[in-house]
């Protein structure tokens with residue numbers, strides 16, 4: 001029977017006197033108690049174990065085992081610790097009472113007793129024992145909680161010198177309750193000597209002045225364990241008197257270890273375990289202070305591994321990581337104990353040489369470092385020959401603080417790289433100008449973001465089939481006060497380096513989306529907007545969320561937003577790049593691979609990335625009309641893109657010949673100065689409203705038949721004119737005879753004639769005036785080595801030449817005049833050519 005299942009209170013009376021037992025039964029049972037009897041100590045123990053009573057009445061003087069022994073035994077049992085045991089003693093038997101308490105009795109009753117009061121006394125004892133049990137339970141919970149939190153509590157009364165320490169205080173200090181009284185002196189036993197003064201001082205202040213304290217200090221447990229504890233204490237006062245001191249003691253060793261680890265990581269590079277930029281800056285600052293005191297110099301070497309990217313790209317990142325670790329180890333062995341070798345990012349290491357006096361110390365140190373790279377590195381199965389370039393700056397000459405010294409060493413490193421790698425370069429003042437300019441630019445750029453000094457220009461993209469503008473590319477410009485309009489190449493790299501590209505890129509995207517929507521609302525329904533996204537922006541910003549939000553806020557449909565990304569976004573962490581690109585595709589935006597051909601990869605490798613458009617870099621387009629390689633590479637890119645179901649945009653189209661080439665090789669879209677430069681918003685507005693466009697496909701093929709006749713009696717000039725007009729794609733006939741020229745005019749559909757026939761009577765004019773008579777619609781240009789007014793007026797009056805140019809002529813102007821002459825010819829003959837009636841003439845390149 002357990003206590004929980006009993007519904008009556010069971011009283012066990014242990015007494016050898018049957019009369020007493022009977023009186024107890026008579027006194028208690030009518031009051032609802034159940035009384036169990038035992039006639040000896042032994043019987044009493046057995047009955048306790050069997051019946052689990054709620055209270056025991058125990059006579060002290062019994063034959064055999066007396067009440068004291070019986071009480072002790074019961075207290076020794078597992079269940080016997082808390083049961084109330086009331087001993088029955090003789091009147092005034094003080095000694096028995098003391099002995100009974102020592103044996104563990106809860107209370108006593110003296111015989112003879114007043115039996116009527118017995119039930120009240122039993123009830124009272126039961127209630128008191130329940131309260132005690134509750135207290136014991138909550139004390140146990142507190143002890144348990146303190147154990148979990150490694151916090152103990154203590155109290156001390158200065159007046160009575162009584163103290164209390166919770167079990168956790170003992171556990172934390174590693175002390176035993178039995179031989180360490182809960183007093184301050186016991187705590188001092190485990191405090192190391194150097195910690196004692198501050199403990200004593202704080203405790204005395206608390207005790208005498210009531211000043212609270214919070215102290216972290218070490219302890220050494222008796223078993224030798226070292227721990228760190230936090231003590232917090234306060235004084236409780238009553239009417240100004242300090243009555244109690246109390247406090248907590250917490251074991252914070254683990255927390256301190258974590259904090260130390262975090263601090264270590266904040267100051268060290270996780271891959272190589274070398275100090276990072278933080279710690280390096282600290283050390284440089286300390287070293288500067290030391291150099292100042294000692295009147296010495298100090299040096300900073302900035303290292304960058306040559307062609308590290310090649311290792312990463314070709315052998316993978318794990319190999320790259322292993323190489324960096326191996327380099328770190330070599331640098332440690334190549335330097336002295338007092339030098340600091342740090343890794344400050346990627347393949348960049350810095351070595352700080354603390355205070356030195358002789359200037360050739362640096363030289364020796366640099367050579368030792370370069371030598372450390374003389375033998376190859378074994379990385380996995382690969383034997384890698386790696387070199388490094390080094391830039392060196394010296395304190396105080398090249399900078400007065402850590403940041404400047406690192407910058408000047410970096411500038412020197414840049415110069416070492418330029419010199420051809422695997423070498424070192426000391427910083428010079430000329431490099432400084434560059435560094436200062438860079439710093440000034442960085443500062444101005446930060447201000448520019450805040451002051452909204454940026455604006456967008458827009459460059460049209462033209463569909464090569466229809467000739468219509470089908471989109472624009474947003475291009476960032478910085479209108480720098482006092483300087484003017486700054487092109488992005490001058491500040492985007494810096495914006496990338498400093499992270500400013502993130503807010504800047506967001507502004508570009510949002511502004512461009514709003515503008516695209518505005519143009520659509522104005523009637524340019526199919527106009528799409530291309531925005532450049534830089535590699536850092538792609539990696540750092542939550543680009544997917546940003547695009548979603550820019551589309552939502554502007555109301556632009558996703559299909560009209562085109563993101564132009566270069567291959568550099570795919571280079572690092574390809575898996576994440578693919579995932580992000582897929583998410584962008586799910587939104588519905590168009591993805592364009594920008595500057596194609598300038599990076600490292602081939603189109604087939606790019607199959608794994610979900611691009612829709614390939615933008616052929618302008619370096620290829622420049623060459624299409626004058627280099628076999630340029631032309632065949634461009635054709636291959638177009639063909640491969642076609643096979644991968646991507647469309648192509650050619651950028652940097654500047655001439656009619658390039659346009660003709662791209663058009664006849666099935667490139668889909670063109671962008672370039674030939675049609676229009678990037679324009680500020682008002683000009684772009686005007687271009688769109690005017691409906692300016694290129695000739696369509698058919699018209700261009702007509703146009704490609706533009707036939708030019710060169711009449712020239714100097715062979716060298718004739719050859720150079722032939723070369724000059726080659727890129728423009730004209731069909732060119734040339735002759736040195738005016739008669740032959742006229743014959744040719746009869747055979748071929750010549751649109752423009754350029755004549756340079758020296759100076760007979762009225763040189764050059766005669767054939768041209770004949771032409772005027774025979775073919776008035778053919779546009780005539782005259783070149784001449786003579787500038788007499790008579791000649792010019794003759795040319796204009798007699799031959800009605802469109803242009804009269806004297807030698808030496810400006811090639812660019814001449815080409816421009818010939819292009820305009822063809823447009824003039826085409827306008828004149830439009831009525832005669834039904835194909836040209838349907839569309840306006842081609843827009844000239846806007847300047």
Ligand SMILES: Nc1nc2c(ncn2[C@@H]2O[C@H](COP(=O)(O)O[C@H]3[C@@H](O)[C@H](n4cnc5c(=O)[nH]c(N)nc54)O[C@@H]3COP(=O)(O)O)[C@@H](O)[C@H]2O)c(=O)[nH]1
Nearest residue numbers: 475476487488489508532533534651652653654671672673
């Ligand atoms: N991350 C961002 N990058 C941007 C942003 N805006 C521009 N850029 C990038 O800066 C680079 C230079 O741009 P820009 O000076 O505007 O030059 C563009 C055109 O003006 C130029 N272009 C166009 N047609 C011709 C031409 O016929 N000839 C010729 N010599 N240049 C021409 O090409 C640039 C466009 O390049 P692309 O983006 O590759 O189409 C440039 O790399 C921009 O990408 C921005 O907001 N964010």
